Each structure stands twice: as structure tokens, then as C-alpha cells.
Amino acid sequence: MNAVLSSCERIDIEGEAHSPRLGSQTDGGTNCKMEKQREQVKFWRWRSSSNHELSQEHDVELLRARYITHSFGRHTHDTFAIGVIQQGAEEFDYRGETHVAIAGTIAMINPGEVHTGHAATDVGWTYRMLYPDVRLLQQAASQLADHDASIPYFPNPVVQDEYLTGLMLRLHVALEEQAPQLEQDSRFLWTFSQLVWRHGGDRPTLKAIGNESRAIQIAREYLETHYTENVSLETLAAIAHLSPFHLLRTFRKQVGLPPHEYLNQVRFRQAKKLLVQGQPIREVAHVTGFADQSHLTRQFKRMIGVTPGQYRSP
Known part of the structure; x- marks a missing residue:
């Protein structure tokens, strides 16, 4: 307790x-x-x-x-x-x-x-x-x-x-x-x-998670190729041919992260590559799908403990 x-x-x-x-x-x-x-x-x-x-x-x-x-x-x-x-x-x-x-x-x-x-x-x-x-x-x-x-x-x-x-x-x-x-x-x-x-007063019975590895792979591939877009859960679920809730449960189980956190990881990896190439931080945030420079900065601090500027110029 x-x-x-x-x-x-x-x-x-x-x-x-x-x-x-x-x-x-x-x-x-x-x-x-x-x-x-x-x-x-x-x-x-x-x-x-x-x-x-x-x-x-x-x-x-x-x-x-x-x-x-x-x-x-x-x-x-x-x-x-x-x-x-x-x-x-x-x-x-x-x-x-x-x-x-x-x-x-x-x-x-x-x-x-x-x-x-x-x-x-x-x-x-x-x-x-x-x-x-x-x-x-x-x-x-x-x-x-x-x-x-x-x-x-x-x-x-x-x-x-x-x-x-x-x-x-x-x-x-x-x-x-x-x-x-x-x-x-x-x-x-x-x-x-x-x-x-x-x-809730009436607790429903959850549907068992099956073997949807192909559906989750499709969802991952979509996020990896559309990371610059503001993807919705509905779009991702439709592509994977799963209900939104079942997609969330299955994605979490198979990948270890919910879809939005996986998308952040994809964007983060792309941003690191561009920063190493010397591209401006604001531009990197824009082309990798982050809302703005401050959003990119928060992700860097959360992921690796340094700012994008510190990562670009060690």
C-alpha cells in the first residue's frame, strides 16, 4: 500500500x-x-x-x-x-x-x-x-x-x-x-x-495479444520512413490493420516502447547524424520532425544528458 x-x-x-x-x-x-x-x-x-x-x-x-x-x-x-x-x-x-x-x-x-x-x-x-x-x-x-x-x-x-x-x-x-x-x-x-x-465498475476482459509481429514491423517501417510527418495513431493503426488500442498493447510488448517513443528514437537518431555534419540546430529540429528547437533540446537532454549544441561541438 x-x-x-x-x-x-x-x-x-x-x-x-x-x-x-x-x-x-x-x-x-x-x-x-x-x-x-x-x-x-x-x-x-x-x-x-x-x-x-x-x-x-x-x-x-x-x-x-x-x-x-x-x-x-x-x-x-x-x-x-x-x-x-x-x-x-x-x-x-x-x-x-x-x-x-x-x-x-x-x-x-x-x-x-x-x-x-x-x-x-x-x-x-x-x-x-x-x-x-x-x-x-x-x-x-x-x-x-x-x-x-x-x-x-x-x-x-x-x-x-x-x-x-x-x-x-x-x-x-x-x-x-x-x-x-x-x-x-x-x-x-x-x-x-x-x-x-x-x-471502472465493470472491468472488461482483455483480448489476448497474438502473434502480430508482421503488423508491428509494418508500423515500425512506416515510422522510420515518415518520421518528418505529424503521424496520428489512427493512421498508424490503419496501416498495421489493428485497432488503435491493440496496436498500443502489441507495440509495447514487442518493441518495449509505445509508438510515440519509438518515433522519438527515430527522430533522435536522424538528428544526431545531421548535427555531426554541422547543420544548424533549428534546421535539424525542423527536418527531423521535432516541434521546434526547444523540443529537440529536451529530447537530447532526456536521452543523453547534453544539449544539441554540446553534442555537435564536443
Whole structure:
């Protein structure tokens, strides 16, 4: 069982807990202040540019916020409301009971359910929320079960799941930073299928992974020859003649990486060759399919611990 986190700890995008800095405690160590005691809110909408069934004409609303004194009155959503508490704790009334979601937990509200929301302590709470359309989660459940499925229902409003917390945070950041399409599509489908599988009230039976080595080879070859393009999951799945979810599962098992990370590896290898030839970093980022120079730099730091400039001129 995971350890219970204090309301002063925060959770980063890797799902790891970090204790507050020295000097952040007050009242004899019984309380703490969140950095920069002020409320911050960012709200936006995301729609996949691909045409696969999981995102067709259904926006996903997203929220990244820190609340201290704000209080949500009794209200409902016509979507699911799912998010990760990164710091502090939120208290909310739901289904006739009062619940507290602390840092590191996931809060889940089903559509149409009346609930409230406010800080559980005087330090407030920081969280990342997603509000996916009902049909999006139904489609994720259908791909998970490999047949038409009903709308998922989540019986527990607060769950502690370290693996899923990491998935949710990385998905949220990928959508906020407008990551490459394959990464957005893959993270969205994988995260919500895992949510249904691990915490849905009606857990579907997973289809066994067969011997699809030829299909995965086709997908790999396509990524290796189209690495400059903004490939979608739908396109890759159609080429491999697999459903998007089955492609993700099979690709992970046979290659050891999800398709979007394999594509990053292909782009990374090409970028290294061009940098050694002395080509400008900005141009290298453009011709190898990275979003921009900063995206290329982040990948180099993550892969080999140095910047593209350092790699080009050792």
C-alpha cells in the first residue's frame, strides 16, 4: 500500500512526491504554506486533429489550477471530471458523503453527479483536471474490451494509484504543451483505457495479444520512413490493420516502447547524424520532425544528458 502523503507534499509529472522546502512550515510545524500564496487558473480545450473515433468532434476541457479560498458550490458536469491532486488537499461532498483527496490521489466524478469542492486545509490545493466527453470514455472502454461497451462508471471518487497518477499527469502536460499528434493520441487512449481497466465498475476482459509481429514491423517501417510527418495513431493503426488500442498493447510488448517513443528514437537518431555534419540546430529540429528547437533540446537532454549544441561541438 502506498504511504499517505501530507498535504504539504507535491506530486510532479513523474508521479513522485516531493517534501516542502525548509522554512516553509509555520505554527510549530503543524501547517505549511504553498509557494506563492495566490490562486492560479489555466483553462483550455483540446481536440485531436486525427479523425479516429476517440476524438471525433468531442472537445476535452482541461484545467490546471491552484485554489486556496475558492469554493465550488453544488453543481454537476455532463462530462466526467477526473484529475490528479498535485499538492495540498481538496474536500468535496459527493453522493451523500464528504471525501478528501490528498496529494498523489486521483479524484473521479461521474457525469450528472452533484458535488462541491473546496480546500481541505488553509493551504489550498493544486490539481490538474480533465473533463472528457462521456462518449470518449465509452469508446476507450469499447477498444479495451474489443466490442461495444457501456458508459464506464467509477464507484470510488478518490483512488490512490501511483502508476495511473503518472499517466494522468504526463497526458495532461502533453496536451498542454501540444506534443506531437502520435503522443497525444497514444497517451489519451492508453491513460483512459487504463483508468477503465483499473477502476471502472465493470472491468472488461482483455483480448489476448497474438502473434502480430508482421503488423508491428509494418508500423515500425512506416515510422522510420515518415518520421518528418505529424503521424496520428489512427493512421498508424490503419496501416498495421489493428485497432488503435491493440496496436498500443502489441507495440509495447514487442518493441518495449509505445509508438510515440519509438518515433522519438527515430527522430533522435536522424538528428544526431545531421548535427555531426554541422547543420544548424533549428534546421535539424525542423527536418527531423521535432516541434521546434526547444523540443529537440529536451529530447537530447532526456536521452543523453547534453544539449544539441554540446553534442555537435564536443
